[in-house]
Amino acid sequence: QLQLQESGPGLVKPSETLSLTCTVSGASISSSNYYWGWIRQPPGKGLEWIGNIFYTGSTYYNPSLKSRVTISINTSQNQFSLRLRSVTAADTAVYYCASRDGPPRLENSFDYWGQGALVTVSS
Amino acid sequence: QSVLTQPPSVSAAPGQKVTISCSGSSSNIGNNYVSWYQQLPGTAPKLLIYDNNKRPSGIPDRFSGSKSGTSAALGITGLQTGDEADYYCGTWDTSPSALFGGGTKLTVL
Numbered sequence: 148q149l150q151l152q153e154s155g156p157g158l159v160k161p162s163e164t165l166s167l168t169c170t171v172s173g174a175s176i177s178s179s180n181y182y183w184g185w186i187r188q189p190p191g192k193g194l195e196w197i198g199n200i201f202y203t204g205s206t207y208y209n210p211s212l213k214s215r216v217t218i219s220i221n222t223s224q225n226q227f228s229l230r231l232r233s234v235t236a237a238d239t240a241v242y243y244c245a246s247r248d249g250p251p252r253l254e255n256s257f258d259y260w261g262q263g264a265l266v267t268v269s270s
Numbered sequence: 271q272s273v274l275t276q277p278p279s280v281s282a283a284p285g286q287k288v289t290i291s292c293s294g295s296s297s298n299i300g301n302n303y304v305s306w307y308q309q310l311p312g313t314a315p316k317l318l319i320y321d322n323n324k325r326p327s328g329i330p331d332r333f334s335g336s337k338s339g340t341s342a343a344l345g346i347t348g349l350q351t352g353d354e355a356d357y358y359c360g361t362w363d364t365s366p367s368a369l370f371g372g373g374t375k376l377t378v379l
Contacts, residue, residue, distance in 0.1 A: 184368070186315075186370075193272065193356075193358065193370060193371070193372050193373040194307075194309075194315065194358055194360075194370040194373070195370065196367065196368040196369065196370060199368065207366055207367070207368075209367055209368075210365050210367055243314055243315075253302075253362050253366060254302065254303055254305070254320075254361075254362050254368070255305055255360035255361050255362055255368035255369060255370070256303065256305045256317065256320040256321070256360070257315075257317060258317040258320070258326055260314035260315060260316070261314065262314055263314050
């Protein structure tokens, strides 16, 4: 059974970089049977997709965040990571890492989710 | 404002049926699969429906999905109080980008 766990600072200052890591257990991050993604949810609001990364290293990002986002894979630690630069209060949200058990496809269909990590942007 | 339009809220009595709609366009729903997620208060979303109408293992057949043209719908029959949650539709867009609807809050009266 695949399990995902987010980790990282819960408080980030405005203009700095938000960094989160998702540790994967129960499967290899390099497996072609999965793809990986980040989704966020501002307090009291809906879900917003941030981006996906495939085992090949290919990435897709939300066009509204693309200039500030990097998603990468660390195969040695079986993790994937999110970096969001130049944050503002509008980036305050619960950040979820998620995965899809299936062939790499361009879709929105995450069947495994981490529990979520609240990140607050404040000085 | 989400590209995918859902009603903000729906309600129905226990045991009844409810339908939640999700409206998009040819660049997203019209040419891609639709998924549905359930988010219980304080928890991560859970995949209920994928590929328009398929249920992951463990999801009861009270939940069903359909798609027609640029719209999709989630049906829930035999409503239970435990079904009270936020429901989100999701799909891919030609941007390219994954999309979520704005969410629908289900109240079981």
